Amino acid sequence: MGDYLENGDIKSQLDRTERIKNCQKPEFSKKLLIDYYFEKVQKIKFGVYDIDNKSFDLNDDDYLGGTECSLGQIVSSKKLTRPLELKKGKPAGKGTIMISAEELKDTRVVNLEIEARSLDKKDFLGKSDPFLEFYKQSDSGPWQLVYRSEVIKNNLNPCWRRFSVPLHTFCGGDFSRPIKVHCTDYDSDGSHDLIGSFETNLSQLQKAHDGSLVEFECIHPEKKQKKKKYKNSGIVIIKSCKIEMEYSFLDYIMGGCQINFTVGIDFTGSNGDPKSPDSLHFISPNGINEYLIAIWSVGNVVQDYDTDKLFPAFGFGAQVPPNFQVSHEFALNFNPNNPYCEGVQGIVDAYRQALPQIQLYGPTNFSPIINHVARFAAQAAQQRIAAQYFILLIITDGEITDLDETRQAIVSASKLPMSVIIVGVGNADFKAMEFLDGDNGVLRSLTNEPVARDIVQFVPFRRFKNAPQEALSKTVLAEVPKQLVSYYKMQGWTPVKLPEAKKV
Template structure:
């Protein structure tokens, strides 16, 4: 089982210098993406930093997290882009250079600076990237709630646009950025959103380690004006969680020197500070969370007649087709996390015997009161048996099967613990008919313990599927209600035609661990059996 091999979690801190300048009239707006090789020159995204505006020397505040496997060569690629729009897709953004390196090389050097390359042996100007690695040994996090009052006015036509930056002192005495808040526009007494940072990231888990806080006025050209600075440590901040708010004078060093009666440039107030335990995917799984796997298969007419070699349901002489390939790849990984190995499997969009009425959620084994198949092999056999008995029809409706699994997930929430999570795999040729109802179903499901994986087979234009995978922006229901969390992952099978079989599973399941953790965190649910070491 995958769960036992993961040695540890590693956090990468990224900064760059002398990046290429792609923007006319201003500097680039860089973001760094972390990709991992899944073989055969295919890469899957693991994480990305925030986007820093107008900077050729960015220090990214968001750390990149990944699992470190001692026994595997983990080939990584760090790619820096100049972001010009709101889309999450990077194809339309300028490439500022990248670096291919193994995680082993980074971990063994602890800190490494390398030139960025536009392509093999073509340097990206003088651009460099610096990566430092820390093993995450502490699973606690610090949650802070901060506001300010009476900040200095820095803008000619309006108030200031303040944001905070938190730094910890490294062993070399240098200050390292650990968190940057959002900017509050035109406000001298701002309240920032509550935020959470891993305790190890924030202060190396050392409550007395000096923390320096900068309050600055944001300028879109990247030349932010300092409002003031102060120093503290976590022990001092924790008083805000127990007694009353903790206040600090925000001091501008130059003003302090020049002005006789200078008091401060505003006051920063910590309203709340708490240390929380942050459980991982493995904590939940090893603590007794079952992952329930359901499959939905598209039997609509657009797939083509199963007897014709052009059909997506056509069985090749070796007994395989794209639908079976997807079931095998994903099922083999997920089944390890489900103890009873009984998987409900459904079809949709076909006329079903004996009356040949169209059904959008028929049991693949034609037994509606017991749609469970034994193991992945059971799903495969039920599919092979059902295929010649049904008539491919339409329309392609996703919402009935999503609502079906959501109904079961909803019942499981009555236990009010972290014991059940549901993964629905939909395999489809992508011609969806009930897009609006499906959006509504996904928004409802985002409040339940479930994830939806959609694998697209064939050569269709999967624009609608990409819309459901809310990566390009937040998916909303018809009434404008946004998803509570991102639960849909869409992958077109054609991207994996020549890749090793496990590559598809790695790519589609990459987001499930974080989706599971985000759900139980949202409800403040700890693992059913908390690992002894973590209490």
């Protein structure tokens, strides 16, 4: 399911839930966070899609129906049930969507580390593929899903990744509110089998800390009823449960974190001769092209978060003077010792001056420039404070040549204070870019090492050709705040200067 927030004539995708396979009554665990403004009419469209491929493009999926409403309608009703419509006023024939809203008042989060042992074997030819689901009891009585873990394949003694749930979402801030936990065996056809469950509350879970474990018997009610000697279907072990303060993007920025902005521009031959009007590097009579629009759109937003306004800018895939050897990380101003440009205008000027001096060539290699920025991010990380974060904007026209090396570079960079934004210009097939964007699954290196966190955002420029300039910047920068927060949270680093209201 995806949802779109409308602002005037601009519609942009705000977020999407996880995909639930082969299920006609899905219950989505992912919470969609939206800023609410009483003084604005915030129109929202919820769309439900049947996804049968790996593409992130919803145009490739079957639209099952949706509904349009305002955020005010959801807030005022708390729980809104609507029939699915193929388009406004045209019912989809069957199916409804239920939307509920809660105000996030508390910025604390519940951090949990959980494992299990001796779970029941559920698969005929294997063991079990267990996952956990946490439910809180709502004020009206029914259980409400608040978190669903990842699936651990073929393992009766699984150890799930550490995870966080906002305290208000987890239990409404009530430490004694009943929490029900299901341990379930995943089946690809959607017919998941319950291994067992137990009830607890946050107060009990909190007893797990500093090496003290809390254990719960996983009970299958039907087995308990039928078998006299039945004990349990395994043990779920709470290794750690901590309540911590959740810091926001603004907390880090206002606490002194600087954003370092770097641009990488594709000068491969597939762009076409810059002197030809058909080239993506051709500068039109009004002084623009898609590369310049992307630089202006993103740079004008990011520059406000950098005090010195000095931005390194690089090119790749061109033969550069004086020897005209191919380079994949040459300084746009041809000064490798000082590749910094003064402000966004400085990047634009360097780009214009470089075009007639270089020869477009190839191939399209991303890894050198990603690794270049990663070296600086690694130096910043050694300070072990939330002082610097790096954003690399890559503007490119085509397919990546060094995809395997780029995958490794991104996996390595995911452990650093760094984000990568890729803007695809022209009409090329950008499937490799979508693959790198972690929204569609967990990106892995050739050695099968997963990314530590999602750091890539890919956007094809063609979607914004007729949209206001701010629409592009809004979309490409949408994930940066949560990527920044996810890194510092992963490291356990608080803002350099704590906000007064959050000092504990």
